[in-house]
Amino acid sequence: MNQIMQPFIKLITLLVALLGLAVALVGVVGFVLFLSYSGVQLPSLQADSNSEQVQSLPEVPAVTALVDPAGMWSSPDWATLEAEANAEDIKYGKELIANTAAYLGPNGKVKAISNGMNCQNCHLQAGTAPLGNNYSAVAATYPKVRARSGQSEDIEKRINDCFERSLNGKALERDSKEMVAMVAYMNWLGKDVPKGESPKGSGIYEVPLLDRAADPAKGKLVYDAQCASCHQADGQGMPKQDGSGYIYPPLWGKNSYNHGAGLYRLSRFAGYVKANMPLGATFENPMLSDEEAWDVAAYVNSLERPAKDLSKDWPDISKKPMDHPFGPYTDGFSEEQHKFGPFKPIKEARAQSK
Ligand code: HEC
Numbered sequence: 001m002n003q004i005m006q007p008f009i010k011l012i013t014l015l016v017a018l019l020g021l022a023v024a025l026v027g028v029v030g031f032v033l034f035l036s037y038s039g040v041q042l043p044s045l046q047a048d049s050n051s052e053q054v055q056s057l058p059e060v061p062a063v064t065a066l067v068d069p070a071g072m073w074s075s076p077d078w079a080t081l082e083a084e085a086n087a088e089d090i091k092y093g094k095e096l097i098a099n100t101a102a103y104l105g106p107n108g109k110v111k112a113i114s115n116g117m118n119c120q121n122c123h124l125q126a127g128t129a130p131l132g133n134n135y136s137a138v139a140a141t142y143p144k145v146r147a148r149s150g151q152s153e154d155i156e157k158r159i160n161d162c163f164e165r166s167l168n169g170k171a172l173e174r175d176s177k178e179m180v181a182m183v184a185y186m187n188w189l190g191k192d193v194p195k196g197e198s199p200k201g202s203g204i205y206e207v208p209l210l211d212r213a214a215d216p217a218k219g220k221l222v223y224d225a226q227c228a229s230c231h232q233a234d235g236q237g238m239p240k241q242d243g244s245g246y247i248y249p250p251l252w253g254k255n256s257y258n259h260g261a262g263l264y265r266l267s268r269f270a271g272y273v274k275a276n277m278p279l280g281a282t283f284e285n286p287m288l289s290d291e292e293a294w295d296v297a298a299y300v301n302s303l304e305r306p307a308k309d310l311s312k313d314w315p316d317i318s319k320k321p322m323d324h325p326f327g328p329y330t331d332g333f334s335e336e337q338h339k340f341g342p343f344k345p346i347k348e349a350r351a352q353s354k
């Protein structure tokens with residue numbers, strides 16, 4: 001009897017020993033991980049042998065931020081979301097902003113009403129990035145009368161403006177689950193902003209005006225050196241393998257925003273790229289000079305893109321922005337100058353006529 005059992009007892013002892021070893025290993029690894037995440041300083045193996053080298057490194061020159069970061073808006077804490085009665089809508093809304101194409105693009109799983117771009121391509125970090133065209137002012141400033149349509153626009157109408165122009169697509173039904181979710185998300189983002197106020201860092205940076213017209217030829221040099229590596233030499237971007245959007249979105253051509261879109265205005269494009277492009281640039285760490293931003297805007301917006309019937313836009317033509325590139329105008333400046341500048345004379349003439 002005993003002899004029959006012995007191999008089993010040995011085996012069990014071995015297994016128990018192995019298990020003990022495994023538990024000990026997990027414990028040690030876990031403890032080291034805990035230490036490294038908890039910020040506890042482990043003693044350096046080399047003590048302070050290289051502290052002199054560190055001190056002799058040249059000082060990094062301070063980059064000038066476009067605006068003082070103090071008081072910048074930041075989005076509500078995502079961790080507080082579950083307290084909201086419509087948390088599910090808000091989450092779905094954020095998902096639609098970030099991955100629009102997967103739901104509403106040419107192969108969208110909900111319906112195909114847009115060009116394959118994501119809202120987030122232009123409204124960075126799901127519309128939360130400071131000076132990354134964020135949504136911080138939306139809840140507090142809509143509905144409002146917009147001169148482009150001459151009408152009062154609510155959030156739904158404004159979202160559909162971007163569907164029809166920036167995503168060169170069709171409007172979403174106002175009472176659809178998707179529209180309700182996106183509006184819920186924007187209302188949540190702006191919930192702490194007092195009515196009527198635009199927080200610091202909302203929208204797009206205003207690049208100082210140049211004394212000359214923006215130059216597409218100079219802009220092409222900027223584009224080839226600093227943009228083409230991602231957006232490609234032909235500006236068509238780089239689609240994802242599964243057809244659900246882009247790794248790098250297109251900047252011109254049939255899959256890009258149409259000429260009724262905000263980015264087709266030079267000041268919007270220049271301001272967006274100045275604070276956000278090449279990818280990695282921020283308002284605190286801009287990478288383009290003002291001239292480069294204006295010139296690359298001129299280059300990209302002088303190339304082919306989808307058209308849109310704009311005949312209903314700007315019913316009061318005197319309200320057209322200085323860089324609206326389609327006449328007629330009330331100020332006597334040419335379409336060419338309204339497209340590329342110089343904008344200072346237009347601005348001054350307008351100020352005088354008021
Ligand atoms: C090609 C770039 C682009 C894409 C893509 C885009 N937008 Fe926009 N959007 C803009 C620009 C430019 C503005 C105007 C910003 C300004 O003038 O300050 C804007 C403005 C808005 C505003 C108004 C913000 C405010 O504070 O007044 C909302 C809301 C909005 N977009 C929603 C969306 C939604 C939703 C989507 C996706 C369905 C989308 N946008 C996709 C470029 C884009």
Ligand code: HEC
Pocket residue numbers: 118120121122124125222223226227228229230231247248249250251257263272273277278279288296
């Ligand atoms: C390292 C890659 C990279 C480089 C270089 C780069 N971009 Fe982008 N760009 C992106 C990505 C990625 C997005 C979309 C961001 C997102 O969805 O979060 C984008 C978005 C954009 C958009 C808005 C979306 C669209 O397609 O209209 C514009 C405009 C743009 N970039 C212009 C430029 C310009 C101009 C340059 C050169 C000065 C540049 N980018 C350089 C990666 C890059």
